[in-house]
Amino acid sequence: MKAHLTRRYMFSASHRLHSEAMSAEENHSTYGKCNNPHGHGHNYALEVTVSGPVDEHTGMICNLVDLDNFVDREILERFDHQNLNTLSEFSGEVPTTENLCASIYEIVQEGFRHARLEKVRLEETMMNSFEYAGGAEIWR
Amino acid sequence: MVYLTRKAEFSASHYYHNPDFTPEENRRIFGKCNNPNGHGHNYTLEVTVKGDVDPRSGFVVDLKQLKEILNREVLDALDHRFLNKEVPEFFTRIPTTENLAIAIWQRLAPKLKTAQLHRVRVYETQDLFVDFYGEV
Numbered sequence: 001m002k003a004h005l006t007r008r009y010m011f012s013a014s015h016r017l018h019s020e021a022m023s024a025e026e027n028h029s030t031y032g033k034c035n036n037p038h039g040h041g042h043n044y045a046l047e048v049t050v051s052g053p054v055d056e057h058t059g060m061i062c063n064l065v066d067l068d069n070f071v072d073r074e075i076l077e078r079f080d081h082q083n084l085n086t087l088s089e090f091s092g093e094v095p096t097t098e099n100l101c102a103s104i105y106e107i108v109q110e111g112f113r114h115a116r117l118e119k120v121r122l123e124e125t126m127m128n129s130f131e132y133a134g135g136a137e138i139w140r
Numbered sequence: 141m142v143y144l145t146r147k148a149e150f151s152a153s154h155y156y157h158n159p160d161f162t163p164e165e166n167r168r169i170f171g172k173c174n175n176p177n178g179h180g181h182n183y184t185l186e187v188t189v190k191g192d193v194d195p196r197s198g199f200v201v202d203l204k205q206l207k208e209i210l211n212r213e214v215l216d217a218l219d220h221r222f223l224n225k226e227v228p229e230f231f232t233r234i235p236t237t238e239n240l241a242i243a244i245w246q247r248l249a250p251k252l253k254t255a256q257l258h259r260v261r262v263y264e265t266q267d268l269f270v271d272f273y274g275e276v
């Protein structure tokens with residue numbers, strides 16, 4: 001039987017939304033306060049959803065320890081307490097939460113082998129959240 | 141089609157152990173959850189049903205009936221129980237959050253009349269939940 005498991009993680013990072021492709025006025029009108037040159041930060045809440053058949057011997061989709069270790073090493077180590085603008089992932093891209101959400105999806109999708117990644121959900125604040133499932137529609 | 145979600149809470153204890161594994165394998169795979177004396181969680185359950193709105197009642201499902209079914213089939217059986225020892229599904233299956241979601245689905249699905257079960261979501265903690273959609 002196939003089930004979906006979602007694990008929630010927290011990390012904090014700073015960013016500045018600024019596009020080289022835009023003029024100063026355009027940056028200001030597009031990104032508002034988020035264009036402040038010194039940046040600002042968020043406590044991000046990350047939800048990773050994986051799916052798969054429930055193993056009859058363990059009762060699990062995948063061992064939570066494997067998922068936690070992977071996310072610690074590949075996501076939290078990389079993004080927690082960082083200035084996102086300084087990271088190579090965002091050298092050519094504005095570190096919006098949309099792009100961060102997609103980056104995290106790609107990393108988990110490529111590296112995590114113990115279950116199928118369904119989607120990544122990222123809360124930037126209690127008011128804003130973003131979801132990404134690669135090319136797939138999210139209907140659940 | 142309208143979807144309706146009802147929330148409920150229950151507390152239960154469990155431990156993870158497979159008699160086919162060696163003691164070392166049990167400890168390695170299940171870690172702290174292998175302690176045979178068990179440990180507990182405050183589970184949050186979300187049951188989502190779907191259906192067309194009845195033109196006379198305006199309901200997808202009679203919430204009072206849904207609550208009764210939920211209490212009788214699920215909460216009375218699971219709340220304040222040691223899952224491994226008191227709930228028949230878990231005499232043979234390991235009471236992981238995955239298997240709990242499946243067991244709750246199997247208890248509810250045949251009892252629902254007007255609406256159709258869409259999803260069972262079980263939170264073991266705020267940081268971990270499992271969704272089951274009845275997929276085989």
Ligand SMILES: [Zn+2]
Nearest residue numbers: 154173179181
């Ligand atoms: Zn537990």
